[in-house]
Amino acid sequence: MNSVNTGEAIVFWVCAVLAVLGAVGLITSRKAVHSALWMALTMISLAVLYIANNAPFLGMVQVIVYTGAVMMLFLFVLMVVGVDSSDSLIETIKGQRFLALLLGLLLIVILVWGLGSSLAGLPAVGLDGANRVDGGNVQSIAHLIFTDYLVVFEVTSALLITAAMGAMVLAHREHWQPKPTQAQLSVARFKGDEHPGNRPNPGIYARHNAVDTPALLPDGTPTDASIPGALRARGEVAPVDINDGRAIEEADSL
Amino acid sequence: MTEGQWGWFGVDPWWIVIVKVLGIFVLLVLLTLFTIWWERRVVSRMQHRIGPNRVGPFGLLQSLMDGVKLALKEEIVPKGVHLAVYWIAPIISATMAFTAFAVIPFGPLVNMFGVETPLQLTDFPVSVLYVLAIASIGIYGIVLAGWASGSIYPLLGGLRSSAQMISYEIAMGLSFVAVFLYAGSMSTSEIVSSQEPIWFAVILLPSFLIYVTAMVGETNRAPFDLPEAEGELVGGFHTEYSSMKFALFFLAEYINMVTVSALATTLFLGGWRAPWPISLWEASNTGYWPILWWLVKVQIFIFVFIWLRGTLPRLRYDQFMKFGWKVLIPVSIAWILIVATARVLRNDVTMSNTEILLIGGAIIVVLLIGSWLLQSRSDRKAAELEEAKAKAHARPFDAMAGGYPVPPMPGQQVTLPTRRATSSVTTQEAIDG
Structure with missing residues (x-):
């Protein structure tokens, strides 16, 4: 099944264009909230592409985790920081545009070369072959995560928890005295x-x-x-x- | 629907798909109109009022009239808004509310204009996650409305909404896990069919209770309606919206209520399947009858929403967050651990249900005794501390403290003056004067 039917082609061209548009919007917007919205558009378009490629679990998790939780936290922080504080456009790091371009190109080279060379010799099982092993797409992903990739999975979660703990330690403020309750506050107000x-x-x-x-x-x-x-x-x-x-x-x- | 039911989804002819989409759209709009009327009537009854009873029979057409009025009102766009986002926000809210309904099952295979098709728009292996994903996009509407209004109360409403959504979606997702474990699937139609002997609300009661709490938090309804707390934030995120745009938010809120109720019905109350006494009737689970059972179950949840609104005061924001993070999430994680352990013991170690219950009971008894010992120790310490504090703070009651007659403070003993003492005081004062 190497042919692409009309529906799939339409979905691809709509979502791919939207995803690229979102990515361009992300780096050209002046307002941080607008950038976040463009990013959300890119992520949702990618999720639709995943689903169109018969990876419904990945697509849904992409929307729930990235669009729903991560971007929402981003928006939350941006809104706490200020409604209209558009970022200053003075660049503090010298030559960061050039460096960003260079590193981006390097990343593309590594991804294409690394993935290409490591996957070149592998025989393709095909979608049905991969899903048939455990009786479905979700089951197959679960099988891989909890057997072959268990260590990676757990190490990633340990990394995330460490990051969360670090944020909490940095943001922690010691209370010198117990926090007054609502009742105590109202008493203090009248006294x-x-x-x-x-x-x-x-x-x-x-x-x-x-x-x-x-x-x-x-x-x-x-x-x-x-x-x-x-x-x-x-x-x-x-x-x-x-x-x-x-x-x-x-x-x-x- | 039995084996190979996936074959029934995604194969409908195009006109059947359009009929189903239109049916769901009309049903949701009608349910919104009905729910607004019902809410007003029930809340009125709870407050010893009558409620809308003028337009149409029993006032049933009241919300239709209100909707028409709302749509014809003048549209006011404030000066400082971020126009594009201000426009998109209500559209996101309303469209996502409708979209989430695509995977809700209404009934079994039926004969629709000569075509055999399930009473459900579509279904796929992760459709419950799909509802979660769509709900999380829908909250963008509220958050963006708060931000784009360019005014401080809507912004606070939007902030509260994003924090609320992140916290309560975790609890909601965790409450699904036990259902997935028992149903062995994340598709709505399979979850419904796996509840044939007994509802998940019965065997997974803690999950059910957590879900019902989280769904009230997720839909911004009283007592968790902090994003639009009218006593603190004027109207919250929709303060600066008027006319049709406000109507879209209104519509989205009520459709979201129906959606989470429908999801609760699907996951925990056996979906469209007839409840016990009715299920004795052979034809109860065939044809178009299940829509009726489905509607009744959904309406029960909606009634609970209204009941909560009519009886409970709004939570304070910090209490609300504490409840979500320190109660709901730990309790659901502990419950998932218990369920998963029981499943593994039964499937892999092949223990009987009785053995699992006996061992579980023993563990619970040990935990209870342990917590009781700890509690009594901390209680004793707290009592000692309290006593020491009370001794330090005990002052005799002075009826004229600060020169004014005052009542006793809590904990102070009132000693009524005897007649002689009173007269002696007056004499003393007389001498002084």
Whole structure:
């Protein structure tokens, strides 16, 4: 069965083009999130190609693990880092484009030459032959993973766990005292000196309800309590006309 | 369907495929409309209200009218959005919701317009993994909607959603493993047929419970609806969406509910097979009848969704994550170990079920005694610590602490003053004054 039928040809040309498009988009996008999305497109196209080549398990795992978990973690980190922080385009490593090109070419040579020379003499069993051994594609993969490639499989998982442990150790922060519970926090809030209720909104008794305009106390004096701390620190509090308060007093007395 | 059932999939004529696809599409849209109405009615009943009862019989057409209204509303696109991603997000959500249904079995082989065909669009050796994969792409819609809105509440909703999906998909996937071990297959139709004598919900109860918990987390429904927690995040990821785009998110959420319910039915409740008293009737598992049993089972799960929403408060985010990582995942891993050990003992060592149960029981007793000993020791230590703390903090109750009349603090004893003591205090004060 070396012939390619029409359906297979259509799937290949659509998905191959999409995969290459995704890869090009990945390196040309300016926004990190867009790059991640292009990467997801490439991975899904590859998964479809795997499935079209009668490797449904590999295709599904590709989507679940790479698109679903790895890319999702990537997106998570990018979103935590910042909504609009497009990366700086100044290259800190000298000649990294040239180096990347060189290493990429080297990788292609190694893959083609290494795989080509090692697989050249092998007789091809064919898809049916490979799947017939254990009664199905999934069973055959399971058989290989848990017999011939068991050590590789376990070593890979040990590597991943080590990486995860390393990340946890790096991100770990020692607590000097036990973390306060929700109940303790609420008790502390009511025992403290600060007023436990809402702070006055901007604009109370004042001329404007902009956030930088302090609310006025009933006696007409401005209060800083309604101004967000960030604005206060930057000194961006709007000046208050003391007549604002007097106007209210006058209105009251009428 | 018995031996060689793979032969029945992927051989339908093109027009049968179109009929099936259309059937699934229409069924899902109708189920969405029905589920919205049902949810509103059931939640109303739980809150001593009546709920929608004006449009159509029993108010059944209410959600159709709401849908039409939603589609005709003005579309507002905020200024700071990333336009392309903002457009794609609801489309991803809705299409993936429909796509996941392709492998759900509705019934056995039937005669459809003169063609013998299974009541299932398609099936392949890893179709349960296919549902997982499609669900994980579907979450992209929510995450991207949060990011593309260019505003802080949707972003928080999207962040929560991605963390939630990663955590709960692990628990969900682990709950499938025991089913795969027992069914010996990952295809939905084979899992249904391997539940012929007894449902997996009965023999694999822990897996079933873990799956039901994880499916509520995976569909962002109360009490796990943190990505759209309206009390904290306005609308969460869909805050900046309106009109048809919002309707797509709405549709996707309800279809996802139906999908996870259908998957639960397929994996644990015997799929389309008739439950026991009905299965005594010969024709119950033939022809188009199974669709009815399937619908009833799915509706039971949907009712549980509604029931949870009507009764449980939303979890705090850290509690939710702790529950996923520290309870669900370890419990399911332990359970898989037990199931796998039992399978190996029965298949390879050829132990009888009674022997396995006896040995398992002995191990559980030993573990229980061990944990009880450990627990009582740590309890004693904690009690001692508590006592020491209480001694250190014990202060006599002062009714006028800080100059104001105050109630006693927890743990403080109230000593009611006698009349003489009161009068003596007043005298003292009088002298002082």
